[in-house]
Amino acid sequence: MSDRIRRGFIMLLMVGLFFLMVKGPIEVLPEASQLKAYYMTHFMNDTGALNSVTGIYLNYRVFDTLFETLVLLVSVIGIIYFSRHEGDY
Amino acid sequence: MNEESILLRKTMGSLYTYIIIFGIYIIYNGHLTPGGGFQGGAILASVFIIHYLVTYSKTLRSATLTNLEKVIYVALVVFAIVLIFYLNPYASLSTKRVYLIIMNGLIGIKVSCGLTVVFYRFIFFESR
Amino acid sequence: MQYVILIMMVIFAIAAIQTEVLRRTIIYAGVFSLLSSFAYLLYKAPDVAIAEAVIGCTLATVIYLVAMTKYKVFRVYYKHTSTNKENIHDILESITKYTDYMSLQLDTISTKKDLHEILEDSHYDVIIIQNDTSIDVYGETSNYHFDSMIDFLNLTCRYKIDFHFVTPKKLEDNYE
Numbered sequence: 001m002s003d004r005i006r007r008g009f010i011m012l013l014m015v016g017l018f019f020l021m022v023k024g025p026i027e028v029l030p031e032a033s034q035l036k037a038y039y040m041t042h043f044m045n046d047t048g049a050l051n052s053v054t055g056i057y058l059n060y061r062v063f064d065t066l067f068e069t070l071v072l073l074v075s076v077i078g079i080i081y082f083s084r085h086e087g088d089y
Numbered sequence: 090m091n092e093e094s095i096l097l098r099k100t101m102g103s104l105y106t107y108i109i110i111f112g113i114y115i116i117y118n119g120h121l122t123p124g125g126g127f128q129g130g131a132i133l134a135s136v137f138i139i140h141y142l143v144t145y146s147k148t149l150r151s152a153t154l155t156n157l158e159k160v161i162y163v164a165l166v167v168f169a170i171v172l173i174f175y176l177n178p179y180a181s182l183s184t185k186r187v188y189l190i191i192m193n194g195l196i197g198i199k200v201s202c203g204l205t206v207v208f209y210r211f212i213f214f215e216s217r
Numbered sequence: 218m219q220y221v222i223l224i225m226m227v228i229f230a231i232a233a234i235q236t237e238v239l240r241r242t243i244i245y246a247g248v249f250s251l252l253s254s255f256a257y258l259l260y261k262a263p264d265v266a267i268a269e270a271v272i273g274c275t276l277a278t279v280i281y282l283v284a285m286t287k288y289k290v291f292r293v294y295y296k297h298t299s300t301n302k303e304n305i306h307d308i309l310e311s312i313t314k315y316t317d318y319m320s321l322q323l324d325t326i327s328t329k330k331d332l333h334e335i336l337e338d339s340h341y342d343v344i345i346i347q348n349d350t351s352i353d354v355y356g357e358t359s360n361y362h363f364d365s366m367i368d369f370l371n372l373t374c375r376y377k378i379d380f381h382f383v384t385p386k387k388l389e390d391n392y393e
Contacts, residue, residue: 048182053123
């Protein structure tokens with residue numbers, strides 16, 4: 001019974017957080033809007049991409065992409081290490 | 090779960106090639122339309138999962154895929170560092186476009202290898 | 218349209234935590250992921266929508282379902298040395314009720330082997346040995362079904378049952 005009460009409490013907390021997040025005040029920093037304006041006007045000449053997302057994540061933010069793929073590689077290595085399997089290692 | 094479902098086999102067998110073509114399309118047009126290496130690689134990994142669900146074959150060399158993934162990661166890092174940090178001011182627009190296509194392709198192959206290895210490890214995982 | 222999708226996301230998230238059956242939770246989480254992919258599409262982020270639809274809705278759901286089927290079989294070794302035939306089926310009926318409740322697949326093996334021989338075999342969940350006076354239940358401490366089974370049997374079974382914890386065998390080191 002206490003398990004149901006705990007789950008209901010967590011549920012109410014999550015719903016409240018969700019509505020706080022949706023209804024909360026969002027203010028945009030002026031530097032962020034400047035950066036967005038720069039990216040929107042210059043990405044085609046800087047990167048040669050028509051899709052601005054690809055231009056950003058393969059040219060302006062390459063470090064993010066490289067370490068993100070490194071995270072996937074490390075997780076694959078960890079899964080191979082922790083899952084025992086008869087036969088190969 | 091060990092018997093083959095004929096409905097699944099016929100449906101997925103006909104959808105097989107289209108999923109591969111769709112994944113390659115998403116990778117190749119990553120710099121023009123929404124999509125990119127990660128999304129296309131995940132779609133290509135789902136092809137392997139369909140292959141398992143259809144045939145229940147356990148003949149897949151995951152060691153080869155792991156080694157391929159490591160080699161491709163090294164190639165990715167070297168390519169990105171050379172082209173972005175050293176040659177970026179001198180490169181022309183078409184060179185940058187080729188760079189985007191090659192990077193998307195490498196990331197796609199790497200992600201599909203990684204997700205396939207993860208899935209097959211969970212399949213063969215010695216339970217208990 | 219956005220509010221419809223957001224409210225349905227909340228509903229499916231609540232349903233995913235509140236259901237008792239684990240398989241329904243996986244399906245509800247998949248539907249939640251698909252709805253969040255639609256929400257990303259409505260907020261004009263098609264890249265994230267594609268990634269969410271492929272990863273969250275397809276790959277994660279399939280991996281969870283495969284892991285469910287991996288952990289579904291529940292293997293019971295049953296050794297019976299009692300002379301009176303009355304209370305034979307009682308504990309097996311209780312375990313059948315437990316596996317139905319947890320949506321597992323029961324695999325009962327009646328054996329005449331010794332306890333040590335069964336313990337040597339690694340593929341077991343629970344070992345039941347029934348004598349004239351007592352019922353002994355053995356299980357590994359690392360097995361995560363065993364604790365919930367003890368609670369269930371204490372609630373439902375009429376007889377007194379002795380539970381024993383067995384430390385798991387040392388895993389053989391076959392790493393390079």
